[in-house]
Amino acid sequence: MEREHDTRPVRSPIWSSNIALLGVALGGLVAGLLLYLVGGRGSAEFVWGFATLPVLLSLLVQIVTSLRRGDAGLDIIAALSMSAALAFGESLAGNVVALMYAGGQYLENYAEGRARREMTALLGRVARTVMRHGSGGLEEVPIETVVQGDTLLIRQGEVLPVDGTIASDSAMIDTSALTGEALPVTLARHDEALSGTTAIGASFDLVALRPAADSAYAAIVRLVEAAQNSKAPAVRLADRYALWFLALTLLLSGGAWIWTGDPIRALAVLVVATPCPLILAVPVAIIAGISRAAKLGVLIKGGGALEALGRARIAVLDKTGTLTHGHAELSQIWAAPGFQADEILRLAASLDQASTHVMADALIQAAQARSLRLSTPTDINETAGAGLVGTVDGHVVAVGGSAFARGQLKPGARIWKPGFPGSAATIDIVIDGVLAGVVAMSDPLRADATTVIQRLRSAGISRIVLATGDRAAVAQPVVRLLAIDELRADLTPQDKVDVVIAARSAGPVMMVGDGVNDAPALAAADVGVAMGARGAAASSETADVVLLVDRIDRLADAIGIAHRSAKIALQSVVVGLGLSILAMIAAALGYLPPLQGALLQEAIDVAVILNALRALRA
Template sequence: MVFANSDRLKSALLLVAVLGLASGLVLFAVDKPHAATFAWRSGVVPVLVALIVEILRRLWRGEVGLDIVAALSMSAALFFGETLAASVVAVMYSGGVFLESFAEGRARREMSALLSRVPRTATRHANGTLVDVELDNVVPDDLLLIHQGAVVPADGEIASEQAILDKSALTGESMPVRLGRGDEAFSGSINAGEAFDLRVRHRAAESTYAGIVRLVEAAQASKAPMARLAERYSILFLAVTLALATAAWWFTGDPVRAVAVLVVATPCPLILAVPVALVAGLSRAAHFGVLIKGAKPLETLAGIKTLVLDKTGTLTDGRPQIISVEIFNGMSHDEVLHFLAALEQASKHPMARAIVAAARQRGLMLPAPEHVVEHPGEGISGTVSGRQVSVGGVSFINKRLAATAAASPMMNVGTVVVALAIDNKIAAHITMADALRTGTTELLAALRKLGIGRIVLATGDRRAVADNVTKGLGLDAVNSELTPEQKVHLVLAERKHGPVMMVGDGVNDAPALAAADIGVAMGARGAAASAEAADIVLLLDHLDCLLPGIEIAKRSQRVAMESVVAGIGMSVVGMVAAALGYLTPVEGAVVQELIDVAVIMNALRVLAIKPRIGKEEYRPKA
């Protein structure tokens, strides 16, 4: 329906049409009918010319829409001397185009807010001074100062004692969160507290926020199958409209009846409701941390029946965590963690980073280790607060302790035991594992409530590990030791149960994500390849973001269809009334515009969706 790409042109045409109608009414009121007719024609012709140009452009692209009905109604009204009706149609039509543009702009509000907040520069520590640099010049390991109220420009770790971040633009969380030293901070968050230092982990172009901006730009240019379906139905509606207008003229001999029918059918809710509702759905999903790469994936998401889950980093956290601590020498848990984490600060091993993060979460002050010696693949030793400390595998520590070694602990499938020795005596065994995410059982139950009837696991890990992790989850199938190619075959095979959604975060998941009807990537720590191949990116590494995303998709589709059915129904009733002589062309134009306004306002209800199944419903209480 849009006959120009420029919002300024849309506004100008509406102004011309309104001035033509208003001046004509004034002239008619002062008994100057010929001048009034000229004014009305003057307001119609520019709109009609612009409309015909747009119709020709669309026909050149192979598109046929209900703009033709609008052109026919204005042309017929002018030809048969119904200049007032033609002027009303011109105002209503140009007003409808303007209103549609305004509605879509309102629906894109959340996404546009993301784009407008992209930082351009950053403040970097350099040789004891602060220097403002272009964002493109920020590299990993740079230390940035994030001012109060500033947007975090790149992904990194908190390098100060604490930071308070507002993540509402990324996740929809209304309350700022408090982070400690070593915690992850994602680009796009806002510093809601005092200034803090950030250790950069990724270039700005590779960070979460930059990826969001790219996804938003792609999503805004998309068109859904439902929108294309609406266009195909519009051709049928066009045929019905022309047939009814011709019949009204044929049986009554009154061409004004035909004009009235054409006027009531202009414009049609088919080409208003669907794009506005779907774009609003994209915007609303983004507010809850679900970036959907267009209207087509949004529509497909509403009909998903099977969910295929990767294990590491998806069903599990993807990082080792402390599961239990066995203490041998009477020390407290915090004392063990103090010596363990203090020494592990010198290591870059993923388990070392997990241990340090656990200590900081408990508020422990960690001194810098001294005389550190790392034994690659085995362990690390050094001095902490004047005491000799060694950390590593059980066999490594037992060799160093000889006769004083403790018995090797029993290890469950998928766990690793780290041994701690202090002053040549065994102090503790720390059991670590890539644990199942908290609340996973409740999450899967909530997904089934939303219509996903089959949930299966697809992992490259060993069968024993997969079975241990998924015990008690009630999955429909557990598939282990899969290659990337086998994951693709699994996704394709699951299609016999209905549309398939695949969730993953690694490079090895990218082919399966691309093969699925809907691919979902864990965006915060996931691989770039998986985010590129996916249709949806979760801005946080939490599967619970899927819940509001799926619910918004379903309700957006339902609102779009409700608007189409109600709008078309009312239009058909109006057309029949016009054909029977109960509506004049002017009255028909006003009635149709009221229908269009109602349709657009109904579609915008999507922006107010508050998911009924959300985080608070199933997340375990603290």
């Protein structure tokens, strides 16, 4: 299969500009030092001043652009320090500040590029063509022509271009690009495989479940692009700190000048006040946290979502598709006297091959799991939402709910139910006018449901509410088993919104869901989390956080990452600004000349940025 584009990194104009400015500042500093060593002090001063000007002019353009948007950025202090250095004849100090600022911008871009590596790797994996089985054999076709039901050949090493079900006996898949799992998984016939994963075993056939444009992978790519274009509120919060920090800087520098009459004291304060810890540390830590979560299969749509996830204290959880798998499975079958359970299931599943109802698919899978031979039904008549009747191997078979089944019984035939719990959904099977059996269906809990509830509480979630559209009788066993604090059942989409709004009085609310009916509540919550691997597109587009892998335990991992990223960002800011303020006081008292102050501030900046990058690690 061809690839849509080259996956090699492309340097943006901003990246190139930062490299050029860094090169000018560094080259000017080195050239000036060489001239100074050979006795050309005047020439050295000129070169240092000349190398400062491009950085200063670029910075002034950024400041004007920010002021037009209404942002009073902390870059003003850096511009003041460079301007004052040139005005007072301290060109070497100005060159060092210029190098510090250009270097900080370069480090920020480097950190951002490294942090996005796991996310942008997805964009280069989109295939353009695929091998499709046709009447004339295999043919290579554009993926845009693939429709539901097409059978595709997936060869070893190829990336699955669409979501589909395995049509061969088995398939070995590397899911690490989506889930972060190091070990491959082996899928059996009829198992679902997601686009964007890689075939690492023998070739196999895949039946497309949906077109490529609607596949899980295409949706993930769109979400990645949206996440990359977002700006963290934490960065805007850092900008708001500019006012008081700028006021403190001007107070100290102006006070030192007025008290001593020495303008160099004021310059020294400005030089060490350049607040790169605040400008760079917060976004670097936030982007690093988003990247770390993406590597685990959790897409966080920007820094605001990461912060909200870390602040959440109340969790409102949907049941179906979130705590459960979201699809029916046969849990028990009752056979009337004279009938065998397997034969009842075989006849019912054979008839259900003609139905698209979700319960029909569950019966067929149960029969296939028992290796039952399915026959071809005839004379089929389906009543939408109620049931269907037809002929299988000479028997008139009807499958459906109780009301539908009563209409298929012979006169005088009894209809009754075995002792299934009230929470079970049941299907009646009538054979030749007699109630032959009743099947109980259930939506089983995820294997990690109990663990994730415990981990959510450990991560700071103080209250967990189960909000579901199911009947209370169906949801009560889940509440008891998982020790959930509150159950709200029989909810409409608007009811779920009301539950979220009511829960907000006790703290920030996280809503977790997967269906279209959950989208309004996801939007109403402080942070919405969608089960994106199997959930509806509407929920994924509305949510702030999307689980790209069908594992809810990754939500607890993401909350831990959010806490750690916020902690690292705050640590970098507090330590960095604290050291800068101490250096400002020392400069105001005359203990730190401009050049030494600039070098000290450079060391502080590098330290806080490297500390912020710790959010990338586990």
